[in-house]
Amino acid sequence: MQLGKATREAYGEALAALGAEMPELVVLDADLSKSTMSKKFADKFPDRFFNMGIAEANMVGVAAGLAAGGKIPFASSFASFLICKGFDQLRMAVAYQGENAKFCGTHAGISIGEDGVSQQGIEDVALACTLNGFVVLVPADEHEMRAAVRAAAHHHGPVYLRAGRPKAPVVYPGGKDVFTIGKADTVRDGKDVTIIACGLMTGAALEAAEALAAQGISARVLNMASVKPLDDDAVRNAARQTGALVVAEEHIAHGGLGSLVAMTVAAAVPVPVEFVNMGNRYAESGTPEELLAKYGLTAADIAAAAKRAMARK
Amino acid sequence: MSVPSPVRSLDELRCLAKRLRCHVVRMITAAKSGHPGGSLSAAELITALYFGGVLRHDPAAPRDPNRDRFIMSKGHAVPILYAALAEAGYFPVEQLLTLRKLGSPLQGHPSKADMPIMEASTGSLGQGLSVGIGLALAAKLDGADYRTYVMVGDGEAEEGQVWEAAMSAAARKLDNLVCILDYNKCQLDGPICEILNWEPVPDKWAAFGWHVIEVDGHDLAAVLAAFADAKTVTGKPVCLVAHTVKGEGVSFMAGNNEWHGKAPTPEECAAAVCELA
Ligand SMILES: Cc1ncc(C[n+]2csc(CCOP(=O)(O)OP(=O)(O)O)c2C)c(N)n1
Ligand SMILES: [Mg+2]
Numbered sequence: 185m186q187l188g189k190a191t192r193e194a195y196g197e198a199l200a201a202l203g204a205e206m207p208e209l210v211v212l213d214a215d216l217s218k219s220t221m222s223k224k225f226a227d228k229f230p231d232r233f234f235n236m237g238i239a240e241a242n243m244v245g246v247a248a249g250l251a252a253g254g255k256i257p258f259a260s261s262f263a264s265f266l267i268c269k270g271f272d273q274l275r276m277a278v279a280y281q282g283e284n285a286k287f288c289g290t291h292a293g294i295s296i297g298e299d300g301v302s303q304q305g306i307e308d309v310a311l312a313c314t315l316n317g318f319v320v321l322v323p324a325d326e327h328e329m330r331a332a333v334r335a336a337a338h339h340h341g342p343v344y345l346r347a348g349r350p351k352a353p354v355v356y357p358g359g360k361d362v363f364t365i366g367k368a369d370t371v372r373d374g375k376d377v378t379i380i381a382c383g384l385m386t387g388a389a390l391e392a393a394e395a396l397a398a399q400g401i402s403a404r405v406l407n408m409a410s411v412k413p414l415d416d417d418a419v420r421n422a423a424r425q426t427g428a429l430v431v432a433e434e435h436i437a438h439g440g441l442g443s444l445v446a447m448t449v450a451a452a453v454p455v456p457v458e459f460v461n462m463g464n465r466y467a468e469s470g471t472p473e474e475l476l477a478k479y480g481l482t483a484a485d486i487a488a489a490a491k492r493a494m495a496r497k
Numbered sequence: 498m499s500v501p502s503p504v505r506s507l508d509e510l511r512c513l514a515k516r517l518r519c520h521v522v523r524m525i526t527a528a529k530s531g532h533p534g535g536s537l538s539a540a541e542l543i544t545a546l547y548f549g550g551v552l553r554h555d556p557a558a559p560r561d562p563n564r565d566r567f568i569m570s571k572g573h574a575v576p577i578l579y580a581a582l583a584e585a586g587y588f589p590v591e592q593l594l595t596l597r598k599l600g601s602p603l604q605g606h607p608s609k610a611d612m613p614i615m616e617a618s619t620g621s622l623g624q625g626l627s628v629g630i631g632l633a634l635a636a637k638l639d640g641a642d643y644r645t646y647v648m649v650g651d652g653e654a655e656e657g658q659v660w661e662a663a664m665s666a667a668a669r670k671l672d673n674l675v676c677i678l679d680y681n682k683c684q685l686d687g688p689i690c691e692i693l694n695w696e697p698v699p700d701k702w703a704a705f706g707w708h709v710i711e712v713d714g715h716d717l718a719a720v721l722a723a724f725a726d727a728k729t730v731t732g733k734p735v736c737l738v739a740h741t742v743k744g745e746g747v748s749f750m751a752g753n754n755e756w757h758g759k760a761p762t763p764e765e766c767a768a769a770v771c772e773l774a
Contacts, residue, residue: 215652215685215692223686235686237655237693238622265621269656298530298597300605302572302620468611470599478599 185353185387192290192347194326196221198333199258203229206337212247212259214240220260220290220347244270244287248277251285256337262296263289263305263346267312278342279315286336290347293434294462294479295384297349300469305346306462310439312344313412319365320412322346322433322441324355324386328409331363339365346383348434350472353387355407368415374404377490378422378429382408382441384481385432385460391483396490403490414444416452423453428493432460432486434476456496458489504550510717513584514544518746519773520580520593526766528597531605534756535650536577538681538741541715546646547581549717551724553643556586559614565643566632568617570625571650571679572606573758579603587614623656625649626676630666633674633734644728648677652684655693660705666734667706674734675727676707679714681743683754702736714739747772 203209203225210232217223217235226233236243240261247257260266266289267274278285289312292305312320319339323329329347336343355371371386372393381389386407393403404426406418423429429449431442442459449457462479476482505513518540525531546552552565569578576596583590588602595601602612606620617628629647636643649659666674680698682689689695699709708730712723720739727735743757744750747769761769 213686215655217686219685235692238652238684239655239657239693241657268621269623298528298605300597300620301608301610302606302618466610468599468608469597469601469605474599 185391186357187351188354189326190348190351191323191326191329192221192349194329195260195288195290195333195345195347196224198330199225200228202334202337203232206256208254208256209337210234210250210255210257212236212243212257214238214243214261214265216261219262220288222260240265240269241273244273245277247285247287248273248283251283256284256286258286258288260288260290262303263292263308264303267305267308271311274315279317282317282341284340284342286343286345288345288347291349292346293348293384294467294475294481295348295350295434295472297472297475298469301466304467306436306467307439309346309411309433309435309441310443313439313444315342317341318412319343319410321365321409322382322411323409324383324407325352327354327356327360328363331360332409335363335365348384352384355386355390363409366410366413366415368410368418369407370404371407372403372405374402375426376402376428377494378404378406378426379432379486379490380406380408380419380422380429380441380445381432382411384434385486388481388483389432389486392486392490395483395487401490401494408441411441411444414448416448419445419448420452423449423455427455427497429455429457430460430486430489430493431457434481435461437461437464456493458493460486460489505548507717510544510549513548514540514717515746515773516584517544517577517580519770520583521576522747522761522766522769522773524576524579524593524596526761526763527594529760530597531576531760532573532758533750533761534683534743534754535571535574535679535681537746537750538714538743539574539577539648539679540746541717541720542648542677542679542739543577543581545717545720545724547585549721549724551721552646559587563641563643566616566629566645568619568625568629568645568647569607570619570647571622571653572619574648574650574679575607578607582614622650622653623658626659626662626666629674630662630669630671633666633671634669636673644673644675646675646677648679650684651678651680651682651689651698654678655695663702663705663707670732671734672731676734676736678736678738679741680738681741683743683757685757687754699738702738706733707736708733709736709738711738711740714741715745
């Protein structure tokens with residue numbers, strides 16, 4: 185697949201574009217603005233940008249206060265630091281009263297590569313999903329990220345966005361203008377099995393579907409960037425219409441997209457589900473490609489899971 | 498038994514500091530990613546600890562319960578620590594070039610899980626000093642005389658946890674704990690003074706109840722004297738505020754924060770190694 189920009193780059197670009205339209209938009213970062221790309225906003229709107237230093241918990245609390253003061257704050261850091269260090273503040277200062285604050289965790293997953301475990305946000309989606317009232321978005325490519333940032337800015341309430349470090353395969357070659365929170369996109373139709381994916385895994389799912397097609401298997405691919413609220417209708421329809429599901433995410437096994445899909449399926453249309461994720465373990469240093477292969481997150485892993493799911497029908 | 502490492506002459510130590518810097522540049526070049534600046538600023542401090550008779554340690558007995566503990570809290574600077582450990586004989590020098598490679602125990606940031614001689618897993622900034630307090634408390638409980646040293650970055654010290662730790666170490670009168678502040682005046686996005694500007698740095702540690710020793714972190718004789726001084730302090734933890742230059746030792750990296758987290762090209766590596774030879 186064709187590689188586009190990294191979703192973190194699209195995050196920075198989207199903020200810089202929105203800054204002109206929304207004077208109440210303010211941006212915070214914790215000494216990673218060159219990496220999260222919030223610097224793109226800082227360069228254009230220095231007065232509305234706050235580099236809070238290496239102090240993520242404080243940054244989250246300050247974002248809550250800015251929201252309470254009528255601003256629309258977007259605060260970013262690596263997913264691991266933002267969510268783990270800022271968690272109590274996200275819960276008490278933001279989620280509890282539904283402050284209108286937005287957060288973006290970048291360099292998520294193991295595709296950050298060589299830096300290793302300390303920098304790899306692998307449990308952020310699970311933790312963010314436990315924050316009541318939060319919307320949790322994991323866009324697949326640069327186009328979807330730009331639309332998601334806009335949707336987040338216009339949504340009243342807390343939002344967590346997840347972005348990646350590497351260039352992401354283009355899932356929406358024609359662009360994506362509107363992001364609807366709570367709606368999945370069928371990015372490829374199929375009838376034998378459905379692959380539900382988000383983030384970097386949506387590109388891999390499309391590759392897997394292509395490989396399966398060559399073997400006579402028709403796989404649907406649902407891009408579930410809106411992890412919370414989940415598009416329950418799309419999940420139920422996929423379960424009914426294709427009879428087997430695969431959930432693929434760059435995350436530990438517990439608590440992410442797989443867990444949410446499983447709850448919906450178990451409650452409504454119990455069909456076989458196979459899970460593609462890194463398991464409940466810590467990874468290590470390595471190139472993004474090596475890590476994705478070693479920790480079971482390739483198109484081949486997804487295709488194999490699709491066959492396992494179909495065999496259990 | 499852990500014993501003080503054999504004392505070397507100042508000239509030998511200066512040579513070693515250069516050799517460690519050379520390793521750092523080569524390792525990060527081979528890894529194609531990493532953080533040269535904060536490793537290079539700490540070269541003399543690490544040299545003094547491991548080869549200047551400051552740390553009681555023995556590569557033949559790496560788990561000796563009486564060894565002094567060293568925690569690299571600013572974990573991105575672990576290449577300089579790996580270089581020292583290899584030169585000291587904890588693992589072969591050739592292994593340094595596996596930094597950040599799949600399957601290597603030389604993880605991008607210290608991993609106690611992959612390399613047990615790391616005294617703490619770090620890389621999420623702000624955590625090492627707290628673990629150091631735990632070790633220092635354990636030593637007191639056991640009546641053991643090992644000492645704990647924690648290296649903290651000046652950017653890292655913006656984390657609230659560092660100041661929670663600072664308060665608790667002083668409250669516990671942990672005179673077996675030394676915080677080494679690599680005061681290189683730069684963090685990731687730029688100079689400290691443009692981001693949080695938390696001056697006056699030494700006064701803050703003193704106000705938190707620490708005995709503060711300021712030192713030129715690149716003057717090996719002064720660094721050795723400061724560590725010796727630290728051992729005589731009673732009733733208080735010691736903060737060694739080491740004035741350093743980020744990227745020190747390589748002309749085109751020194752004081753240039755572009756080299757915070759960027760790997761040299763092979764040509765840049767050759768130029769750096771040539772300067773350090
Ligand atoms: C909690 C946390 N936030 C952010 C980072 C990303 N980061 C890595 S190094 C660095 C700057 C560190 O500056 P300093 O402590 O002064 O280190 P030095 O200048 O010695 O390299 C940042 C922000 C991190 N590793 N951990
Ligand atoms: Mg610094």
